[in-house]
Amino acid sequence: MRPHALALAIFGISALTPLVIRDGFFLDSLILILMWGAISGAWNVAGGYAGQASLGHSAFFGIGAYSAALMATRWNASPWLGMLVGAVVATGAGLIIGYLSNRLKGPYFALATIAFSQVLLIVASRWRGFTAGSEGVPVPFRPGFWTLGFASKVTWVYLVLCLALAVYLVQVYLERSRIGYRLAGVREDEDAAEALGIPSRRLKVMAVAASAALTSVCGALWAQYVGFVDPFYVFSVDLSIRFALNAIIGGIGTAMGPFVGSILITSLETFLRASFSDVRGGLIGIYLIIYGCLLIVVVRFIPQGLVGWFGQRFRAMGLYARA
């Protein structure tokens, strides 16, 4: 059980918290931490495990958010169904993007994905007849499980916790399974992996598609929780950066990294928002300045991220077989 100690601690505390604390603000922070962690974990599947660092993952997030919201508002369908549709569409988009950009590495892949998310942003904000254009889509609140309307934050905590666990398990699978080892081979040295008969192209496409599907599921849940889908937010480059940021600060290519990153970044944001909101709106930007600087410092000095860094320290001390 030792390799899962960190996960057990974090998810366990999250599961127990609603039993003790009923404060709405606190529970809201917890939900956001888990949700951002799950999304970054989904990003990590492509960015960390397959080495395809995307800066356009907001595209898939937006697809999920819009699918759930539009299915609910236009056809009165269940957001669960919308989530499924979103996942299918995102998988398709992920397959296409993954396939087309297969030859692209590093900055080229990042640029292609940014362009893709920008195309979706323009379409979503201009296609007034279908997406309601730049005004965005308010998601109606309809109480009940089938309509994904929960007034209680406690229910949301457990729902998002399930999502986080699912994303965590997918990542653990990628660390332990045959596919995972092959992916690592492709990531570290594609030519060598090819020479050993590993179908590197197919693996990368699959990783991007899986990552896209997970991201869109997170997007759908997020839309239901927040209750409003704004095209300029859900398809923004800033959001894509944020997905990557949590994973990188926590530890790129580690299963717990995105969650550790999210705990740090989301709490910092919540704290600064709470302390500066009444002073002057613009000061909220301070946390983004800190993000930026933190990102520069982390990739420079601890590129393996916090989980990786502490893992090495612990291993050196003989405390953990693996962190």
Add this chain to the structure above:
Amino acid sequence: MTALPQLLVSTVLLGGIYALIAVGLTLIFGIMRVVNFAHGEFLMLGMYLAFWSFTLWGLDPYFLLVVAVPLFFAIGLGIYALVMRGVIHASHNVQIFTTVGLSTALQNVALVFWTGDFRFVRPWESSIVVRILGAAFNLSQVIAFAVALLFTLALFAFMKWTHAGRVMRATAQDGEAATLMGIDTDRVYRLAFAMGIACVGVAGVLVSPLYSVYPTAGLQFVLLAYVVVVLGGLGDMVGALLGALIVAAVEVIGSYVFGSAWKEVIYFVLFIAVLVFRPAGLFGQRGAEALGA
């Protein structure tokens, strides 16, 4: 066909400005092999420099160029020493996220200090109408084009005919061989980065009378600049110039035919198509992208 001269001149004027933004980006990529994701933020800083000098002291943006060039050159040197030097030999991911972090930090410095309001610079040139081939333009546009062209050509001349330019091109071709020939590549990278930032800072000052100024103003331009640079082949300066004209033509003709709402879709699709099918650029050699990748 009465619109033709208007479209043609618009394309050329716009292309000149895009070229100056893109040339800085491609210079940095060509020599350092780093895609500067924070490029647009320096453009935004240039726009704010113009805005504040104009509002506080009534300084005309074009007089400001005398200050902007050395100022942005110095900013470039500073950022290189603080941030870029450490990652120049690092992996792609490290490089990408270093400049992404820089971009986030700079954008929000602007947001915190100067708020998110849209601001405008309207010097007297903006209200003067110039007629070219029967088409009407305001003087700011024409000056911006002329100065941008001047800077772009000066940069070309510098790269082609000066010793420093030759040294830079040599480093771009083969960094190791250049080191063996006694070239201090660290100085070359520093110079390239500072020159690239100076170009985009000047471009920011130049476009300030034409567009509104706000903290994320750089994003739209820099996305354009990526399209331009990828079309021309990353690192290829002449290609960047041609790419700028192509993107300007797509933008001008696209907004004429489809309406301005959809023009961006056209060039992003073009962008993705080029990235996928000809990542070395329209004019580059096949496989050249492997150098960067």
